[in-house]
Amino acid sequence: MLVKNISASDAKTRFGAVMNWTNKMDVVVESYGEPKMVLLSYTKYKKIVELREKYKREMLLDQMRSLKKRIKKRNVGLKRKDIKKLADRFSSEIVVDLIKEGKVKYEGAS
Incomplete structure (x- = not known):
């Protein structure tokens, strides 16, 4: 990956050229x-945002899978209806926590 370093004052005076450089580096x-900041093309920026969101989703899925394993271990010997009640409760608690932490947004009916 090509990287070009430039001073802030040069970036200010040559902004048009700097914008063109971001298509190549x-x-x-x-x-x-x-170093204070990095300028990159909008295409690269969108890819970074997409990868960040994908990573967040994967982390949440891993947390859910881990929770499922923990619940399954705790549910040994329980009846099926009791397991469902516990799973629903834990799932609800996790969703509420994720909403409070700002990790997910809830857009329920008003």
Whole structure:
């Protein structure tokens, strides 16, 4: 991956050129020699957002699978209807927690 470093003042005066560079490479903007930000094409940005969302979904699925295993271990010897009640309760609690943590949004009927 090509990367170009440029000072903040150069980025300001050559912004049009910098925008064109992002089609070919990422651009690191420095201030006093320290990297402060990265400019990249909108296509790359969308891909990063997509990968981030995919990662979040995978993490949530892993948490749900882990919870399912824990519930299954705790349910040994329970009747089927009792298992369903517990599973529903735990699922509801997790969803409420995820909503409170801002990890999922609930768009229920008003």
